[in-house]
Amino acid sequence: MKPRSRAPTRSALDAAFTALADPARRDMIRLLALQPLRAGELAERVRMSPQALSRHLRVLRKAGLVAEAGIENDARVRAYRVPAHAFDSLQRWLAEAEGLWRRQLQAFKAYSEATHARGTKT
Numbered sequence: 001m002k003p004r005s006r007a008p009t010r011s012a013l014d015a016a017f018t019a020l021a022d023p024a025r026r027d028m029i030r031l032l033a034l035q036p037l038r039a040g041e042l043a044e045r046v047r048m049s050p051q052a053l054s055r056h057l058r059v060l061r062k063a064g065l066v067a068e069a070g071i072e073n074d075a076r077v078r079a080y081r082v083p084a085h086a087f088d089s090l091q092r093w094l095a096e097a098e099g100l101w102r103r104q105l106q107a108f109k110a111y112s113e114a115t116h117a118r119g120t121k122t
Contacts, residue, residue: 011089012063012064012089013089013090013093015062015063015064016063016064016065016087016089016090017090018059018063019059019060019062019063019065020063020065022056022059024046024048024056025056025059025060027046028042028046028053028056028057028060028066029060029065029066029082031045031046032066032080032081032082033082035081036069036079036080036081037079037080037081038071038077038078038079038080039053039054039057039078039080042057042080057080064083064086065082065083065086065087066080066081066082066083066086067080067081067082067083067086068080069081
């Protein structure tokens with residue numbers, strides 16, 4: 001029997017972490033979170049060539065962290081912005097991770113206090 005080959009699928013969370021792994025893309029997100037910018041404006045602010053910026057924007061768009069929007073009165077110009085719910089999957093993951101660590105620390109605290117209490121009774 002021939003094994004099935006499946007193309008690997010990436011979740012929204014994986015795509016977001018991959019996109020945010022690059023410091024230049026994090027800078028772009030920081031700027032776009034403040035206000036929408038045209039590609040030229042963004043390239044100038046992050047000191048990047050238009051070609052490099054285009055590659056980074058493609059990764060951010062595929063991850064859902066950046067969206068294109070037309071500018072009023074000029075259909076030729078595109079601005080980029082951070083959508084309202086772009087970081088929802090990351091926030092959910094971080095909340096789960098924080099809960100895990102909180103439970104682990106509480107369990108360690110209880111263990112430490114119980115161990116200390118047993119040690120002082122001897």
